Structure formats: C-alpha cells, structure tokens
Amino acid sequence: MKNQLVPSIASESTSDLLSTIADSALDAAIDSGALDGIPVVGLLTGFIKAARDIREKLLLKKLILFLKETESLTSAERSSFKSRFQNETASEDFGAIVVMLLDRSDDLTKPKILGRLLVAYAQGHFTQQDFLRLSSMVERSFSSDLPLLKGFTFGNWLGREAQAQNLASLGFLYQAGFDGGNVSEPNSGGILYQISQFGEWIIRYGLD
Numbered sequence: 001m002k003n004q005l006v007p008s009i010a011s012e013s014t015s016d017l018l019s020t021i022a023d024s025a026l027d028a029a030i031d032s033g034a035l036d037g038i039p040v041v042g043l044l045t046g047f048i049k050a051a052r053d054i055r056e057k058l059l060l061k062k063l064i065l066f067l068k069e070t071e072s073l074t075s076a077e078r079s080s081f082k083s084r085f086q087n088e089t090a091s092e093d094f095g096a097i098v099v100m101l102l103d104r105s106d107d108l109t110k111p112k113i114l115g116r117l118l119v120a121y122a123q124g125h126f127t128q129q130d131f132l133r134l135s136s137m138v139e140r141s142f143s144s145d146l147p148l149l150k151g152f153t154f155g156n157w158l159g160r161e162a163q164a165q166n167l168a169s170l171g172f173l174y175q176a177g178f179d180g181g182n183v184s185e186p187n188s189g190g191i192l193y194q195i196s197q198f199g200e201w202i203i204r205y206g207l208d
Contacts, residue, residue: 005095008067009118010082014038015071018064026061035064062102062111069115073122081122097132101139109143113206120205134198137170138206146172149203154194164193172199 008014017037021029035041041060073081085091098118102111114135121131138146145163149172157164167173176194195203 003092003095003099005098006082006085006091008038008041009070009073009122010078011038012075012078014067015073018068019071021064021068023065023068026064030057030060030064038067041067059099059103062105062108063099065108065111066098066102066115066118069112070119070122072119077122080124084128094128098135101135104139107143110138112208113138113143113146113202116206116208117201120201125205126201130198130201133171134201134206137172137198138202141170141172142166146202147207149173149195149199150207152193152195154192156192161191164191167199168193171196172202 017035021035029035041064082091085094098114101114105111105114117131117134117138120126121128126134142163145167148157148160148163149167154176164173168175172195173193174196176192
C-alpha cells in the first residue's frame with residue numbers, strides 16, 4: 001500500500017473537505033465516510049472497515065487533526081512542498097515516518113502541533129530534517145509541558161524542575177549554568193536554563 005500523506009497535503013481538495021468538519025464532529029465524519037476522498041484517509045478507512053480496529057480509527061482521527069492544521073497552506077506552498085520530494089519513494093518514506101509519529105502520539109494535542117510544524121516546514125522556516133527532529137521531540141514529550149516554554153528565555157525553573165529537566169532532555173532547553181542561590185532563601189538558586197533553537201521553533205510555530 002502506498003503512503004499517500006504527501007499527495008493529500010499537497011491537494012487543495014483536502015483543505016476543502018476538512019474545512020467543513022469541526023473537531024467535535026470528526027468521529028461522525030469518519031464513520032460516514034465523508035472524508036474518504038482524501039487519499040491517505042480513504043486507504044486507512046478501508047482497513048478500519050475491514051478489521052474494525054479501534055487503534056486504526058484513533059490513528060485516523062489523529063491524522064485528520066494533523067491534516068486540518070494544513071488548511072492554511074496556499075496553493076503555491078502546497079506545490080512547493082510537494083516539489084521537495086525527488087521521487088515517489090522519498091514522498092512515501094517521509095509520509096511513513098509522519099504517520100508512525102502520529103500513531104505513537106499519546107494524546108490528541110500532539111497531532112495538531114505536528115500539523116502546525118508541517119506548515120512551518122512547507123513555508124520554508126526550517127528544513128525537513130529539522131521538522132522530523134522537532135516532530136520526534138514532540139512525540140516523546142509531555143504535551144502539557146510545552147506551553148511552559150512561552151514567555152521564558154533564561155533562568156531557573158523554581159517549582160517546575162521536573163518539567164525543565166524533561167524539556168532539556170528532549171532538546172527544547174539546555175543547561176546554561178548554575179545559580180548558587182541565597183542562603184536565606186532555601187528554595188532559591190538551581191540549574192539555569194536557556195531556550196534552544198528547537199524550543200523557539202515550538203513556541204513560534206507549534207503552539208497555539
């Protein structure tokens with residue numbers, strides 16, 4: 001079975017179909033087959049109907065949430081995105097990686113973030129390698145930690161050390177020193193963190 005994610009993103013008909021479906025109505029749209037005209041959706045829907053697989057249906061929902069974020073792409077941006085793949089094999093390989101990341105996502109927020117990052121990649125804000133690295137980082141993160149990056153540039157994360165350590169282990173932050181604190185303030189000081197380039201990209205392009 002060919003992976004049709006890239007052609008689905010590049011097609012303006014995908015945007016037309018998704019623009020009329022609210023997030024709250026996705027399950028009904030999936031069950032009715034209203035979105036089967038999207039190549040990658042139609043293929044996956046066929047498997048769901050054959051196997052009645054709950055996991056596959058959840059993947060389909062994640063995929064649609066991802067695709068809905070690409071509605072903002074212009075015709076020129078869709079065409080430019082498609083042209084970045086030298087052949088069908090490269091297109092299928094890229095699509096397979098993205099679908100795998102969506103399948104492994106443990107909530108319905110991450111597909112939306114990945115969709116926004118795909119838009120940023122298609123618009124030329126970073127490379128395909130950066131997009132795939134960012135997407136993998138998001139997939140391995142706690143999505144509730146990511147908004148904590150907003151408005152933070154440098155310093156310690158008093159009271160949120162666990163979140164800071166997790167974000168740093170993924171590459172959204174990096175350790176930039178240590179603050180010895182004040183003897184009269186037991187909870188002062190600690191590791192100083194700086195936002196990385198990947199953290200800045202998530203803030204700018206991935207979060208709503």
